[in-house]
Amino acid sequence: MPETPPLDIPDDGKLVANITYFARALRKAGLKIGPGRVVDAIRAVEAAGFSERRDFYWVLHASFVSRPEDRAVFAQVFRLYWRDPRYLEHMMSLMLPAIRGVQEERSAKAGEKRAAEALLDGTERDLPETGREEEGETEIEVDATATASTEERLRTLDFEQMSTAEITEAKRMIARLALPVKPLISRRTFAASAGRLPDWRRTIRSAIRHGGEVHDFSSKNRRPRWPNLVVLCDISGSMSQYSRMVLHFVHAVANRKGAGWAKVHAFTFGTRLTNITRHLAQRDVDAALTAAGAEAQDWQGGTRIGACLHDFNRDWSRRVMGQGAVVLMISDGLDRDPVVDLARETERLHLSARRLIWINPLLRWDGFIPKARGIAAMLPHVDSFRAGHSVASLADLGQAVAMARDTGERDRLLRLVGNETG
Structure with a gap:
């Protein structure tokens, strides 16, 4: 094997150090990066040159990003890597309670908190002590007895706004959740x-x-x-983080003894339908989801809900929908297929299931109105319409399964749609 030629980079240059620091920050943010990838990235930059920022971005992207869910974190860390002062101020506001301004302008986007946690590692997060009281000032005592615990705060925190450590803890909480069902x-x-x-x-x-x-x-x-549980999970770009957390929940349900389900079937869809049921049989959740992600090639791609539901109704409905199956559909309902096809396929799915429960992360927004045509077309054909953006919302699914009359937010939103169209 021929010997690899050395890099033609000056010893006193800082490009190697900057790329190494950048890789270290990505690793702290959750990307799987080892020394070999750092060396490959340096050699790729040497081969591609450093002429344009866009080219440099995609060279590093190709070297460091191997999973679709890592793209958002990479983009956020890269912005700070190029020293955007306003963005740096915002990221510090996510970590330091003493800094305000940018944090109040908008909430953190996907991956920002994890990027801030990685790049500002070691920064003192607590407010500085004021020391002795200045003359004329009154000491203010804060009663923290009613402060919510960390676990209670994580129960209601949006999955998209979690840091790496919070996501890890949320996964532990999800692993303890159950979805019991009564026998038929x-x-x-x-x-x-x-x-x-x-x-x-x-x-x-x-x-x-x-x-x-x-x-x-x-x-x-x-x-x-005992009925079957059928899960249809949207893995398009807008649903990436939510889908991963929901699949952790589905894995916990599938491997929990005594939950009452005869069989748990899981499918992912974006631009195509993929059956990942056999992967959920693995006891290790990380190995199960890694195998499922490798088989589903349309992670963070587009969305064709109507076409994917048609494939399920045609190829899988009779195989897995027996025994009074309950269907959980996790999707934001944003589709590019014709509305007529989407409504017809959703109605067909509803008629085949004992209960069709739609979990939509968009319900996390106050004042949500189903203005999107795809959501309005699907909503009349589901039994229950619920949020699925936090640990607490997943824990509440047991009520939707156990109570046949539970409709969640469906009836209220249908009245809103009727008032607007009327």
Whole structure:
């Protein structure tokens, strides 16, 4: 194997140090980057040159980004790498409570908090102590007895606004969640000594064996059966972080003993439908989601909900929708397919399921109105419409599954749509 030529970069230059620091920040933000990738990035920059900022961005992007969900974090860290002063002020405001201004202008975008946590690692986060009181000033005591605990705050925090450490803790909380379901009463029966139903056949057969005399009456009970859980998860660009957290929840449900589900089937869709059910059987959640992500090639791509629902109804509905299946559909409903096709396929899915529950992260916004045509077309064909942006919203799904009359926000939003169209 030929020896790799050395880099033609001056020893006193700072490009190598800057790229190394940049890679270290990306690693702290959650990207899987080792020394080999840092060396490859330096050699790629040497080969491509440093003529334009756009070229430099994509050279480093190709060297460091290997997962679709890492793109947002890379973009945020790269902006600070190029020393955008206003952006630096905003990122520091995410980490330091003493800095205001930019933080109040807007909330953190996806990946910003993780980028700030990585690039400002080691920065003192607490407010500086004031020392002795100045003359004439009154000491202010803050009562923190009612302050919410860290876990309670994480329960309601938006997944998109979490730092790397908060996402890790939220995943632990999600792993403890359950989605129990009550059994369905089937028409089939089984013999029971203290059953609630008379078993006339067994009673007559027993009487025939005793010369036609009835000595005792046999009884029976109806045999319970457990429904299937079918999960359809949108993995388009706008749903990337939410989908990953929801799939952690689905993995926990699929591997929890005694939850009551006969089988948990999971599908992802963006521009195409992918069955990831077999990957959820792995006990390790990271290995399961890594394998699922490798099979689903349309992560953070476009969205064709209508076409993907058509593929599911045609190819998978009869296989997995038996036994009174409950369907969880996780999507923001923003689709580029024709509205007529989307409404028809959603209605067909609704008719095949015992309950169709739509989880939409857009419900996290106060005053949300289904103005998008895709959302308005799908909404009449679901049984329940709920938010899915936090740990608390996922924990509340048990109510939607257990209570047949639970509609979530569906009825209220349908009235809003009717008032606007009227």
